[in-house]
Amino acid sequence: MTKKNLNAMKELISINFDEHVWCSINLKNKDKLLIGNIYRSPNSDNDNNIKLQHLLTDALKRSFTHTLITGDFNFKEINWNNWSTSVTERHPAYGFLETTKDLFLNQHVQLHTRYREGQTANCLDLIFTNEEGMVDEVVHLPGLGHSDHLLLTFNLNLYSDTAIKTTLKKNYFKGNYDDIKEELRNKDWHTLLEGKGAEESWKAFAEFVSIIVDKNVPVSKGNYDHPKQSAPLDKLARENIKDKHKKWLRYQHCRTTENWNKYKLARNKATSSIRVSKYHFERNIANHIKDNPKQFWKYIRSKTKTRQSVGELEDSCGKRWSDSKDKANVFNEYFSSVFKVEPDEDLPTFTTRNFNSALENVIITKEKIQLAILKLNPNKSSGPDIFHPKLILETSDELIEPLEIILKKSIEEGTLPSDWKVAHVTPIHKNGSRLKTDYLSSNKSNVDTMQNSSTNSER
Structure with missing residues (x-):
């Protein structure tokens, strides 16, 4: 790793708060990072508490693309796990919490940072950023010297290292639907689907439509590597x-x-x-x-410079994986472990339900199919097949007849085409620290050790 001179410059914020220091660092292009460190005394008066709120507001109003604010704020009344406090509106902790919410700040410290024998542990040392993915891997270490505050280390991510995707995708919003409709109208569906079952009819129908789509719907690589940074102009x-x-x-x-x-x-x-x-x-x-x-x-x-992604994952044996394929296997292992395994024995007997009238037949009409198509959202993605909602909506009049034939065959046979049973399932990384569950569980013993270490050093 090559060393680079950051050329940090002192930044002046003219708010007469007791203790604070700021500096700015030039980043790529015209981006700039503002770093601030603040100490608020637990005996701070009301005037100084209000100045702290003005200080944060002034810092966030400045033209910095990235903002990092750290410090000891001494607000033990705030629960940062759910961003709440039980104090009244007149309490300084309430005003401070509301200010951080109004400024859309992200706070990244969740565990307690101060331990003292005979006192309740509190989360007093905080890390704020103006973007959610700027800070990760917050680690709590024993305090320096005789301090009862833990030492915090973290990673600061200013830009996303996203790989350029070259997956080709069809742009259904720029399709030539006039030609698609013309070819669909000229097709004799009864002749194409005659003598075929539901499965064969669907395969023949989907193959014909896919050929038309390939000819009339353009393909694009997408704009993954250079997302637009501004709104389109009129x-x-x-x-x-x-x-x-x-x-x-x-x-x-x-x-x-x-x-x-x-x-x-x-x-x-x-x-x-x-x-x-x-x-x-x-x-x-x-x-x-x-x-x-x-x-x-x-x-x-x-508009965001940093983005949270799935980082390293830890498997059941404690080994960490960073490769995409290995992470997929870790997800698969976990999902498989939480699935309920049905016993091989006979199923229990259920009580017979009473009904007044039996559903003897299902009537499928063109009108009902049209109503179902109109409920589709064109902005949703397509499934494993080629039938994007935009395509179905644009060619609804031409697709009703073959869909009616296939649906009636499916009802008569009591089967569904195999393609209708396939779905794409994607695990979504939820908000929070990577390996949050494993990290918090493993860190519980570490925090206890830190607390004892801090207490012993005080003695």
Whole structure:
């Protein structure tokens, strides 16, 4: 690993809080990191407590892409596991907690950090960041010297090391649906599916549609390596930007006061239109968040520098794995261990249920199929087959007839096509520290050892 001079510079924040120090570090491109360390005395008066809230607010308002704030805040009344406190609104701990929530700060210390004999252990030393994935692997070590505070070490991640994905995917939102509809309309479905069972009919239908889709739906690699960092601009904003560039070139050619004033007007107009365009774009995302949550989270991810991913996993033997295939095997081992194994003996006898009328037949009509198709969400992903919800919605009128034939055959035979029984199951890494369960369970004995070590050193 090569050493690099960070060129840290002292940062001044003019809030008259008792003890705090700040520095800034230039990162890649124009990104900057703000680091602050704060000490709040447990005997701090109300005026100083309010200044602490102003201090945090001022720091987060500054134009830094990354913010890291550490320190001893001495708020034993706050439970950081669920971000709650039992004190009243007049208590300084309540105001501090509400401020961290309003600033959307992430707090990464969950275990107690101060141990003293005869006193309750508390979580007083905290680590705040403005992005969730910036800090991981927080480790509690015995305190320095006779200190009753534990020593915290952690990893600071400023950028994501994401591998570039080259998986080809069909872009169903740019498909040539006019040609797809034309080919579907010209197909004689009764002749194609005649004499076939439900399974064979579905295979023939899916094969025919897949050929049409391959011809009329474009393929893209996606934009995994360079996600967009800004909202798309509307037509007016783009025109104002072009006008600003023209005015700048004119001023460069002839540096007169008149040309400079024209450039300033064009620049301000472009800036204003960009802000308005961004506002409308974000407003539209917020209004359609229930219908299209993917767009919302895609925009959120484009604004974050760090992203949490599945890190090293620990198996049942205590061995850690970092390779993707090995981690998948660890997941598989765990999921298999928690599945309930049914006994081989006879199943229990169930009480016969009474019913008033028997369901003798199921009537399938084109109208019912159409209603079911209209309920599909075009923004959802497709399953293992090629039938994306966008494709089905766009060609619903043409697909109703073959679907009706296949569904009726399925009901008559009492079977389902094998493709309908297949699904993609993806384990999702939930919020929290990697190996959180194993880490907390293994660290319980470590923390007890630290507590004893701290107590003995005090003696």
